[in-house]
Every structure is written in structure tokens, then in C-alpha cells.
Amino acid sequence: MKRRPCCRSILTICLLLHGWAGSLAQSAGAVDTRSIGAILTATYVAISGAAGEKRDWDRFRNLFAERATLSFFGRGQDGKFGRTDMTPASQNERSDASLQAGGFFEIEIHRRSERFGNIAHVCSTYAPRREASDPQAFARGINSF
Numbered sequence: 001m002k003r004r005p006c007c008r009s010i011l012t013i014c015l016l017l018h019g020w021a022g023s024l025a026q027s028a029g030a031v032d033t034r035s036i037g038a039i040l041t042a043t044y045v046a047i048s049g050a051a052g053e054k055r056d057w058d059r060f061r062n063l064f065a066e067r068a069t070l071s072f073f074g075r076g077q078d079g080k081f082g083r084t085d086m087t088p089a090s091q092n093e094r095s096d097a098s099l100q101a102g103g104f105f106e107i108e109i110h111r112r113s114e115r116f117g118n119i120a121h122v123c124s125t126y127a128p129r130r131e132a133s134d135p136q137a138f139a140r141g142i143n144s145f
């Protein structure tokens with residue numbers, strides 16, 4: 001049976017999330033990839049920080065398998081909903097200045113995980129704040145890993 005290329009990509013990303021990432025991650029530390037929870041924690045820590053604080057983009061990029069992509073779904077300037085596909089590196093370039101300028105703490109408030117064999121899918125609901133101590137989030141979102 002011939003496998004479709006998209007199935008291999010999905011499997012690669014899912015294997016990374018399931019913790020068998022040693023050879024798949026570019027050079028992620030063992031602590032960051034020992035479990036699904038560790039990967040999600042490392043993701044949120046790497047992109048969060050106070051205004052003016054540099055983000056740990058090397059740590060962030062190293063959580064992904066080679067050729068991994070990220071997709072952002074939202075409303076564009078034309079008012080229409082759409083998807084923007086990025087690499088971990090292009091995500092860094094796109095968001096670094098704005099994250100540092102205003103401060104940004106992506107705080108997970110709920111997680112739902114599903115597993116079947118070697119595949120895992122995690123929906124992680126987050127509530128971002130400008131300061132970690134802010135009592136109210138300025139938005140809410142869901143990350144799908």
C-alpha cells in the first residue's frame with residue numbers, strides 16, 4: 001500500500017509530540033521532549049516574557065521535527081477568515097518584535113489529549129496576558145498540537 005506524503009508529515013509531528021523525538025527534533029533537550037506535557041510547557045515558556053525580554057527562539061524551533069509547519073487561523077485585513085502557514089523560524093520572525101514590545105505570556109488554562117497507538121493530538125486552550133500577574137486575559141485561543 002502506497003502512503004500519501006501528508007500522512008508521513010502528520011506522523012512525524014505526532015511522533016515528536018509523543019516523546020520519541022530524539023532523532024526527529026533538530027536538537028531539542030531531553031527534558032523538553034520527555035513527554036507531551038514537557039513539550040507544551042517548553043513551547044509556552046519559550047514564547048512568553050515581559051516587554052523587552054528576548055524570547056528563546058532556539059528552544060522553540062528545536063521542539064519541532066524537520067519540515068514541521070504551524071498554521072494560524074484568523075481574520076485577515078480584508079475581514080475574511082483564512083489560514084497562514086509558517087515554519088517555526090518564520091513564526092519567530094513574524095512575532096518576535098510584537099511579543100517583545102508589549103509583553104506576552106501565553107498561559108495554558110485547559111488541555112485535552114487523545115491518543116491512538118503512536119499518535120497523539122492535544123488541544124491546549126490558552127489565555128494570553130501582557131504580564132504574568134495580570135488578573136484578566138486580553139484574549140483566548142486554542143493551540144492544536
